[in-house]
Amino acid sequence: MGTAAGLVAVLGYYVAVSVPDLRARTAAEKWYPSNFAGWDELAQATRMELGRMPEGTRVVAGSFKVGAELGFALGDPRIPVLDHPLNHKHGRAPQLNLWGLQAAPRSEWQEVPALLVMASSDVPYKDLLKRYHRMCDMVGPLPPPRVVNVDHGSQRFLLFRLDASVPALGTCTTPAMAWVDSPVSGATVGRDFQVAGWAFRDGVGLERVEVLLDGAVVAEANYGLENPGVADYWQISNDPNHPRVGFTATVRLPGEVEPGRHWLGLRLHGSDGAVETWREQPVEVR
Template identity: 60%
Template sequence: MRGEQRAYITFLVLWALVTTVKVLVASQLSLFVDESFYWQEGQHLAAAYSDLPGLTAWLTRLGVEMAGDNRLGVRLPFLLMGALLPWLVARITARWFGGRVGWQAGALTLLMPLSATLGILAVPDVPMALAAVLCLDAGARLLRNVDAGGALMLALGLAMGALSHYRFIGVIGMGFIALMLLPEGRRMLRDPRVWMALAVGIFAWLPLLAWNLDNQDAGLKFQVMERHPWVFHGEGLRFLLIQPLMVTPVLFVAMVAVAVSGLRKAQGGFHHVQWRYFALVGATSTLLIFVLGFFTDVERISFHWPLPGYLALLIGVPLLLNRWPRFWRRCVWVTVAIGLVCAMGYYVVVSVPSLREEMAGSKYYPRNFAGWQPLAEAVREELAEMPGDTTVLADSFKVGAELGFRLDDPSIKVLPHALNDRHGRTAQLALWGLLSKGERPGPQLLVLAPSDPRYRDLLARYHQVCELVGPLPPPRVVSLDHGFQRFLLFRLPAQKQSGPCVTPAMAWVDAPVAGAVVADKLDVAGWAFKDGVGLTRVELLLDGRSVGDAVYGRDFDIRAAWPGTSDPRHPHVGFDGQVDVSQVAPGRHWLGLRLYGADGSVEQWAEQPFVVER
């Protein structure tokens, strides 16, 4: 009893601390682009959407109705679900393996990075994880005795999962396989009350099915076919290697041991049918996702996909740990605690602009969290100086949803963009009538996000925008975190203009390379151009301050790399110069460019880091 009491107090303290930190972080962290789109869907309530079933959007709408149209309001229902999940895991484990083991499983759920951070973001994985745990609980109860309560819980879990994500089909399939591998499971599946629960779960898929039937299966095609290559690729190995980091390495080994025990039937004293059920569910679902990692989407984040399987395995981990030496038991708790601090620390860094800026230039820079509030402020300033009937036109669903949330306008029109297609949002935007082909109802403020396309595709994107809206006037540049997040704002007149395509400027710094170490002199070289009108000056900046002009107009022919470019100064678009850094303090500094167009435009380019050492 004393051991159970200590485990309960430990769980309660951890739950209070983790939940408090999650609420604080969620209230400060800028909305991820997908969260903003879910908010936008919640402002256009429907039974289902192009990218997801309806539950995620409904929850965002419920949150803002309860707590206001702010970041915490959007995330509130997801935070509550995330806070409930450890209690459910503890309750399930305690029912079958004892109170002390139950509170230990709940504590591991609070500490494991993937589950610990659940609810900070308003994403469908939160209700899907909760649905998976409800189904897991119901299955364990029904294995012992089929009753109305267990069947009702199964129906609730299946319905919630069906309304959360297409991926929940995999959770259902793996649960069915686990039950078929158990004699008790096969007996359970013969009971009509179980099939009544399954019927409720099937019925919950009907809104999504109806949406796909009405829209040429657009959502199903995207989720099953268009977003996945379905050919073998080596990126699956990286997916496997990152998994131990997501749950911490020693805990990962413990969960593997639980999975192996389930696949090898009852051995080593684990004869409990529920033990094997949890192990089989976790093993089959996790193995399937590991295999699919070699064939599925590698462009979008997918490291969280195995979470439902991990939660099933986590139930069995404390019982297994009781057989491990004390040193390794302590290693599990210490490493998951470190993992929790690292995971929460990442969100804290992303939510604090000064800390996030330090990540600029790295591949881990959180662009989808960065710069949206300064952009919204700049848009308000521009709109205040334009005619009253001016509308906002966004580059893609990302810009449209993020601005919509901050401007309280869920109906901002967006241009066609490859991002809309890659994220399965084009069909939904078209249904809302928010997909613009450049038609001009009056003056418009066009907002482009040049950081979104790959750099090699940026010029083609600019030309595509020109075809839709006409030549682009001089932009206002909103640059953050040394230019690693940039936005361009264009005041478009009421009538579409004719003439050659005028694009924003483009540039590249060949020297210094990023991270170069220098002593007294910094040699600078590169190229810059602006289609349609050309550039007149390239000004050099050191940590944001002007240090003179580069010599612009050197012979540097880049037309082979940029076919279709129309800068009148080609091939003389190279520049070079030298910056005296002898009086600059040692450490990291930033080289920037300010590009002056022949049309009067002034555009600040992304900065290049270098290090001064003496």
């Protein structure tokens, strides 16, 4: 009886995570099923980017998981993979070497256009900036990415176009990093509330931060406030704006926003014109 109940529970879980709307509702939960999320959206975005790039563009994966999923979706079992802690943790690094799928240094394929695809959620957030800098070591400064946020950004993919215009050497530039200090995830807020946090982008810095609710802009943040603790924590960060990377914003919700759960997010504008949408967090509007 217990075995049958367990089987029903497991099958029910897999059914639930296969339904996009149900899965998205768990986006802020610790048990969010990231291994099952976003691969169709990533494959679609990859096809679209390849369609905009020169014929012969190669796909390079940021980890073995991305390589395996894209290989299946695109019908290409020979996608090279960058070195990644996941490859070693799961014992895939020796296999990739044996199969000839360990990506060579970019200096060996710089003349061939490539689409580099990574999942930023493949590493803990505290290690993400180190991962970006390690990628700079392997492929050079990272150009502005196409961001694919799935389930409010709980699964987040970045696609980088690497062609002859992108240098293989130079100061490390990375995607943006951000955090909302208040309100915290799941907080209850009134129709007028304050948002505070920080954001930076290595190599070039940020120019503006917009606050979003359910994907719509609800406030322009006052960006550039002093927050020296950010550079103290992210010690390798080379954002030229440090320590002025803090922001605050006052949100005044219009009448058509109904009480209940909504998703608070950020849109980050780089000084080079690049725009990235950050992951969202839930708030309960009274």
